[in-house]
Amino acid sequence: MANIKQIAEAAGVSVATVSRVLNHHPYVSESKRRAVEEAIERLQYSRNMNAVHLIKGITQTIGVVLPQINHPYFSQMIEGIAHRALECNYQLMLCQTNYNLDEELKVLNMLRNKQIDGLIVCSRSISLNQMEAYTPYGPIVLCETLHNSTLSSVYLDHYTSFQKAIHYLWDKGYHDIGFTLYRHNSSNSLRRKQAYTDTLHALGGQPRKEWILMNQIGIGGGANLAKWFLQMNEKPSALLITGDDLAAGFLIAAHQNGLRVPEDIAIIGFDNQPIADVLNITTIDTRLQEIGSRAFDIAYQQINGEHEGPVTEELSFRLIERGTV
Structure with missing residues (x-):
């Protein structure tokens, strides 16, 4: 493994300059800093922070x-x-x-x-x-x-788990299905969105962009989700809610506003959090x-x-x- 002296020779600078770069010292010229960093990369220098380690x-x-x-x-x-x-x-x-x-x-x-x-x-x-x-x-x-x-x-x-949940709802007679996502561009979210579209199309259903709610989190987010649902002119008959805490917030707010679950709206949560067991929420155990x-x-x-x-x-x-x- 390369040492500081070899880094200094490769970069054409002093050992003191290498030390300053390694310790993020501000008083190093940009050209010398770049030369040291390139030498570190080239020699694959790895710095140990503790003598015992x-x-x-x-x-x-x-x-x-x-x-x-x-x-x-x-x-x-x-x-x-x-x-x-x-x-x-x-x-x-x-x-x-x-x-x-x-x-x-x-x-x-x-x-x-x-x-x-x-x-x-x-x-x-x-x-x-x-x-x-x-x-x-x-x-x-x-x-x-x-x-x-x-x-x-x-x-x-996450594709197959979403697919399973949609098939379960469909078989129970819920054909107008919406869902929630926290991040629209994560790998898991992209797979869930693809499963939603593919599965509903295969079953003869209709994916609806207006039935996808983004960026909600926690019990408070679940209450916001219930407000969104109540204000809709055309409502889904079921929701896949990606997080049991979010599903719990929705369930509590739904009851407070006179909605019956599952008669007025069915819900499936995700992750099998303890709160899902307490509130009797149907869920997908994701084995976190x-x-x-x-x-x-x-x-x-x-x-x-x-x-x-x-x-x-x-x-x-x-x-x-x-x-x-």
């Missing part, structure tokens, strides 16, 4: 990238990751990014600088190409559908804790040399029938 070669820390910590979807995933980390005597570094590209790059550079041993990405905005460039520095595991990549992944098929625990296991095994190359693993889902359909 330098001796051991590992930090016993895995980074976890997630957009929000206080979101039930990610909370369950984190619970699965944390349970396995505790069993393996590993620490977690939770990195909330708010889908900010610069924040995600910061975490990837922590992997490059050996501040963490591996990385689990619960959700992202960064492109796969950008992320793949960091695989030489340690394992990266994504919690989304992924094929033909140098990145590992563990996921649930298991996705988290398997993501940790894949990263941990790759850190310890048990797997060479990327690992791709799909988990199954199940429909839980309760009282809202």
Whole structure:
């Protein structure tokens, strides 16, 4: 592995200049900074931040990238990751990014600088190409559908789960179906939208853009969803609500406004959160804790040399029938 002196020789600068660049010192000319950065890239220099870690070669820390910590979807995933980390005597570094590209790059550079041993990405905005460039520095595991990549992944098929939910509603006599999405351009959202269109067309139904509600989250978002529904002239007979907390907010607001569920509107939630059991909400169990625990296991095994190359693993889902359909 290259050292600072070799970086300085390759860049044609002093060791002190390399040190200033590595420590983000402001008083370095742009040309010298660029020369150092190019030498670091060319020589694949990796910086260890702790002498003990330098001796051991590992930090016993895995980074976890997630957009929000206080979101039930990610909370369950984190619970699965944390349970396995505790069993393996590993620490977690939770990195909330708010889908900010610069924040995600910061975490990837922590992997490059050996501040963490591996990385689990619960959700992202960064492109796969950008992320793949960091695989030489340690394992990266994504919690989304992924094929033909140098990145590992563990996921649930959101296309098939949406398809299953739509068929279930259709067989129960609900043919006017709407749904919710939090992010319109995420890989999971794109698969759900495609499933909605394909499945309704195949059944002889009609997908309706006006029956797709975006960017709602949590119980408060569910109340907003109920207001939207009440104001519509043409209403769907059923909704796929992507999040049980969102479905719970809708259900409570619906009852407060005199709507009967499932007589006036049927609902299926997603993720099988505890609140869905309490409020008797029909839901899709997306096995979030298991996705988290398997993501940790894949990263941990790759850190310890048990797997060479990327690992791709799909988990199954199940429909839980309760009282809202």
